[in-house]
Amino acid sequence: MPPVEASPTSSGSSPSAPVNVKLLLIGNASVGKSSLLLRFSDEAWIPEDEATATIGVDFRVHKMEVNGRKIKLSIWDTAGQERFRTITSSYYRGAQGIILVYDVANRETFDALPKWFTEIDTYVLTTVPKIIVGNKLDKELSRQVPTDEAAVFAARKDALFLEASAKTAVGVQEVFGDLVKKILDTPELWAPVTPETERRGREGMPGTIELGGGEQNDGYGDGSGGKKRNLRAPSRRFLFAMAPIESDVAPSYIDRVQDFVSENRRTILVATAAALLAAGAVYLASSSTRRSSGKGKSKDRKPKKKPVNDPIIEEIKPKVDDLDENAPLSPEQIAAMPLEERVKQAASLKIRGNSLYQARKFEQAIDLYTQAIQVSPRPEPVFYSNRAACYMYMSPPQHERVVADCDDALRQDPSYVKALNRRATALESLNRFEEALRDFTAATILERFQNETAAQAVERVLKKLATEKAQSILATREPRLPSQTFISAYFAAFRKRPLPTLPEIPSQGDQTLLLALEALEAADYPHALTLVNAALDQGISWDIGRAEALNLRGTFKFLTADVHGAKADLLESLTLNPTFTQSLVKLASVHMEEGDNAQAMKCFEDAIEINEDDPDVYYHRGQVFFITNDFSSAATNYTKSSTLDPTFVFSHIQLAVAQYKLGNLSNSMATFRRTMTSFPSRGEVCNYYGELLLDQQRFQDAVEKFDRAIELEKANSPPNPLPLVNKALAIFQWRQDLPAAEALCREALVLDPSCEPAVATLAQLALQKSEIEVAITWFDKQVQMARGEAEITAALTYLEASKAQLEFIRNYPQMAEQLTQIARGMM
Template structure:
């Protein structure tokens, strides 16, 4: 399963991205890996997670008898063999089903007595002689290969092929070509082997390895995926190769997207959720709306931006972003310079320019160290950049400035949550509540943390109490519905989502409606009743209200997959990548796009593998559903 995303109102409802990323079913059959686990999407509408580390009890017993040094040595050898795909062991098992079984030559008898085989002499041999000499030539080639005389091995395998074209001979010669890094020849020979036996795993892995070296990453991904399916996901090395290739392909395409991408604000839903993760602050008295300021001044533009934020629409957020930037350019902000820098940093961050956002926050803190919100934002940005130590340090610096600011503890709780430290997260959420009981999101997140800790009764009690105290706030119903889905209480969840949707319509202007309850209801209807039409209609409504909502786009892709509308799903995954802000988000979206694209190719090139997956699903002791 994908790594859990922290439940943060700056992104989405709890668990939403987890489900968007993993519940989808697919009737064409596709396999890909997320965080080291092979995800198999089957026709039954379920997702299975298969470990590539299974072993029989007898194997485990044998392993225990070996020394640690022996096991390390064998593991290293196996990893190297898997990486390069050059092992020749048990190649005879890969002959085509239609080919007669030829006994394995016990020894290489009289290698010097083997006849010279070339295109002009091959016709002189009888069928029986061809069978006999081809096996002896293969054995001689294996011996040469074992002695690292790769050119000789290539010649011997080539003679065997002239006598009897066989997928094993081609694959062995490919292994020899691989050893001398002639990857074009590896592709040629493995392709010949696969044309004779489409389910020849070693040939597929060797060709994938060669494709990867040649830079043909999508082709390598396809071969590794097919190999995974054929091998019933039992080979951990191949599964890891699929994961590695998905990431490589996504990163390569992601860099191209980001290189040509202009920084822009994400959806209104995203911006609203991020901004409301901070407690609302009153405007400085000299920037209030009743105060008339010239728009061609720094203070006037700062005022204009702050007023625009209250409207919570996409257009208003664009206005605010431009105004904060203009305010810094115009200058003469006096005591508000640090505040203006903090606001410009907020929108630079939302647009995806983390580096410039941090520069502004550093300057703001230098100008006004007591501006705790700047400390909090900087710490959160360090966390997004993957530096948890700097993030923790930033929260401590904020506490040193004002230990009674409840926002500090709320956002530090997010750090704990991301790290899976749910008990510490709950403590910080409670501390935030103790300092200010009127901020609903601290109550919501406390309930979610309790749920993650396994205290379901406490979590439900927290949500019921929060609903009682904040009955007109749609978010609490939306988040509560999320947890009800997780408990498979679908009917109750639907009721909560519908309440959230109604309150959004009643309390907000059309352009400021949060579409997450619509998306959650769509997912619930799919999980509960497999009602694709109703779910798809809800997603369409969400996209009408907020066309830039990346979660709505990704959810549409997931709804289209199990209906067999794979090409449309691919378009939505690619659209989600375009809407993503950061490199990590782009790569994540493209990973699913590439998995979907691979599925299409697998279906076209290896249609028999769909049936193979169905058999795996139905067989005894099959994969366990999560």
């Protein structure tokens, strides 16, 4: 506990006496903790190459004045290296403020923060203020941790957040000043230490429970079979799954939209929960009836204190007397008992039930809890919840009864988190995933996102629900083509080839094939599909023509997510024409969709053996290297493709993007400038260039490029709507201009009503406006548009998470305003 100190605002303390405050600096090695301390205390800075690692603990005393009060800071700088951790843990004792430091230019140091929070939870009270500091702000050009991401993480951890530079002194004074102000405004740190406050402080901290003989943790998740389990696993960023990169190597506009959403607006449920934690808006006090029901005592036995976080929430566990003393009372006997005696008798029955539960005598415990329910003059939610716990651990578990008892408990206390978690676990076991998600979502938010196990349960159930629904949709949905934009992007990734020459006396099928290929050139994809199917049905008279038709039909099958059908057609195409390299390239995409990268690469090798001068082979192999993050090999293949055919714009564009991914910013920008000069009428160049500028937060330059792309696309029929969506994202990030961003997305939908990136962005913009029901409508539309199982599952994840959040707001209307306000500011 912190040292006993007169309240800094009390009249009883001398105005001249300084307030003693102990601060602790923690974080990974080499993040600049000592440099921050030196800059603050001595106004000095030592270059990194001259600094030495802290061994154990360093210490500084610094005097300052805050709001007219004199403050004496004792600042402890701890070692970041693992080998020194054992001698620093004791220095947490008495700390009234924690400074967690990471390096903005070193992602690993930020990702380690959850580990440090776990250590804090072990040694420090939950009321102790904390501040997360992104140090080395002077390395902005090498930044690896976005400011917004760190701010959201800090909000989720109920911590202050600042970025600073020990080198330039920017933000250093604010770090210590803001934390001290927060400490002075935290009255719990200045209250005298009493046994009661010390007990409450300990019970507010996470702990471990000893579960005997294979007993499972009663709330949720898997059991640990008699082992101690930490009730609060190290935190992590909780991001729901986004749509994966398309293995068909079409330009991944949807991925870029989804990446922006992921990086800037977080998840639907969890961002709100994290923000809620930051606001401190959730009232989690137990109901007075639940508190009072735990105070019954045996007349002749001294109660024993329960372990923290015992599965049964009440404290007292006397030895079980003979059950005859608790023979069931008749309704007449119960009615004749005084009210006070009924309360006392019910509490005694519950306590005995707890002891039987601990002894794993579940049926006997159920009898006593049932008697307690009958005797109690008013419904007590804990009696129902404890009986539900018994049903949960019976063999076999009685999940329906668990649900029924938790229903009764939650009718009395809708914020009873234990009952929510028990019911959710039972519902999950019954495969009632939507209801389970509802309860786990409520529990996660009500616990202010402090219970990592509950958060993981949300993710687990959400995945089950989305996967189940996605499979059901695919099983019942008729195959259909994706959007015009998507199909155009796919076919544009292949160089145009001359139409085949028909035999001297063509068959009806031969002529229909030619019509199909002409429709393809005109971007009339539905007719092209109809015609190629008709051509194959009518019969094509020569092998090369039939191979061409199978290639085209296989392509359309691939675009409609019929991977097996596409594979069969492409293999037959190669049987008829073994030198058809385009069929090999498309077969590689099928193998990538199946997750067989080795077979995909073999297809490219076979194609090169057939024709080492086919530029398409190198371009598409570069795409595979790109989506597997081998950007160097991707750049090599793009360069080879451009050398063989410099007139294909996408090889140049993708080379510039690969160079950017490799960190060669100047080379990437130079490649884009050359490409714009070589292809002045191609809107794709300006669009991709704008995306890279947007990634660098050069908003005005990015918008100019998107505007140029929009203008150039007007010459095409139909125009590509994606520059409009990208401009919407840029406007939103730059100016937070929601109406303008929304208008641009709607304009994109006029050009292509099935433009999935526009729909996905409109859904996220609706969330930003706290219009959850509108967002649900857009997410539902995105589900209908999504092509394959992975895409449908990703869209369903957002849809179901939004629905769960909406149901939470309806069930807990008193929290709607806080959720709405925070969601608007944090997403």
